[in-house]
Amino acid sequence: MKIVKFKNFKENDSFEKFSNWLQKDLNQVNKIILETLETDSSLITELSGYIIGAGGKRIRPLLTLATAKLCEYSGNRHLSLASVIEFIHTATLLHDDVVDGSKKRRGKKTANFIWGNKSSILVGDFLLSKAFKILTNDGSLKCIDIISNVSEKISFGEVKQLMSVGNPNISEADYLDIIGYKTAELFSAACQLSAEISEVQETKKKSLKDFGYFLGISYQIIDDTLDYFSEEKISGKEIGNDFKENKMTLPLILVFNRGDKKEKNFIQYLIQDKKLNDSDFKWVIEKMKKYEVLNDCLQKARHFSIMAKDCLGTFTDNNEKKKLIGLADFLINRQK
């Protein structure tokens, strides 16, 4: 995916630098993931291997690893707990793609497209169970509590989102609520696990919980913005997935709020329609330009990113903190 340049874009904080810093731990996490997936069912091994290896950034487990370093954690538990986070995330992706009827994710065919919906549902359930199995072996009730909480919130958020499909009257507050449940809570849980096993003081636990949450919100706003403004979308090569799936995300919510009566009616008509085409998408992009939606979405993402970074104020300035701040900067400046 190529870049649509926008104001204030910084390229100095690269994700690779961040990820390389944690490479040794990440390799261990990958090993745990692969070992956990080795079953005598080739479907489970292949399907889950495919989706977990599908080139995601591993941001969520990396957050566990990075915050463990920030908390000066010296044991090994963060490795299996990071794998728990990845399993929960992957289970969600599998079920999500079935619910959305997605054929592609990150440019690759989705698992449900290759193996069918049935397989994706059942392997998703398997991964969720495995996450709880690893947690039980870890043995901390507090960590199990963090994950059972987030798991409930994710599914609750997914249901809320499903109910909001095709409804143009979703407010910005509703939207923040939904992405809070379905994305930010897992970012938060990834950080909470490290704080928990490091036994840092309550203030720091709270800071990391909030840091993860606000980071997740800013991450999802950027994701939803890129779904309209990445180069593929702007150039007309691709229609945004959210638009195609009649989902009201921030860019569309802003246009709807700012549009005149005629524009509002047309958006209402589009979002309730099942089949959206290139020219509908082009029309919406035009309106987004008219109402300066891109810039405002980025501004809102930055707002939450700054909140996230400020949460780290309870930690002393050191290399680990700089890396996490760098990650927050990267996540709002990324192009894919």
Added chain:
Amino acid sequence: MKIVKFKNFKENDSFEKFSNWLQKDLNQVNKIILETLETDSSLITELSGYIIGAGGKRIRPLLTLATAKLCEYSGNRHLSLASVIEFIHTATLLHDDVVDGSKKRRGKKTANFIWGNKSSILVGDFLLSKAFKILTNDGSLKCIDIISNVSEKISFGEVKQLMSVGNPNISEADYLDIIGYKTAELFSAACQLSAEISEVQETKKKSLKDFGYFLGISYQIIDDTLDYFSEEKISGKEIGNDFKENKMTLPLILVFNRGDKKEKNFIQYLIQDKKLNDSDFKWVIEKMKKYEVLNDCLQKARHFSIMAKDCLGTFTDNNEKKKLIGLADFLINRQK
């Protein structure tokens, strides 16, 4: 559903008697279930309320309640743990019906038929998360271990079953393996939870674990047998679901094993075919009669039911034990 009379049928052990014995506890469990489902998402409340209230026998949570009595448990934890068992079971049903594309269960429309597959997937996830949430509140790592184990096994069994669809070469051993994972393990877990919280000695814990497992196997064999031999099926009013879904269950496995080359070939052709009709089903029933499949299925179910009952040998003969033995007898003699 009406009865197809078969040899050795006993009607003296009624399920109602068993269920009435536990009614007070069961009312409490139902209350916990309803309270847990009260969310501000009407979809979750309505859909899960519909499926949980859809007239099932509540055998699994009743097992937790009954075995708690057998273990002379005097607290309240068995009530919320019984609700955990029902949540796990319901989550499985929801995902199962999507995977099987079922339109009816127990004579009522399935949730996926009314609310759509998407809702069933997400609400299933929500119920699974809730189960772990209740367990975390209960606070016993051992109970969480029992449920994370069974949750993994159920999804593993479902994947194995999915892989076996349309394959006529499933052996009786493969079949027992699959129903062990997808059914018997949850029956076992329902009993293990009571043994755990009652802190009975290890021998008794092991006995109840095995009791539940063998009871589950006998239960599922009867279920799969009724799918060919209930009056609706025998009279031709309905085609068996398993047959329609190209699933190899015990009755069909026996016919396939016993059939001559021509019959084997035809079954192979049928089971790989997507659209099975009334006359295919009639043909299969005829062959089942020819090879005395009904009687042998019942005999096998009885074999496991007797194993289950003998597991209770570690407990002194008392009213609670008699009730559980009565349940085992009812389950193999039931007609629906």
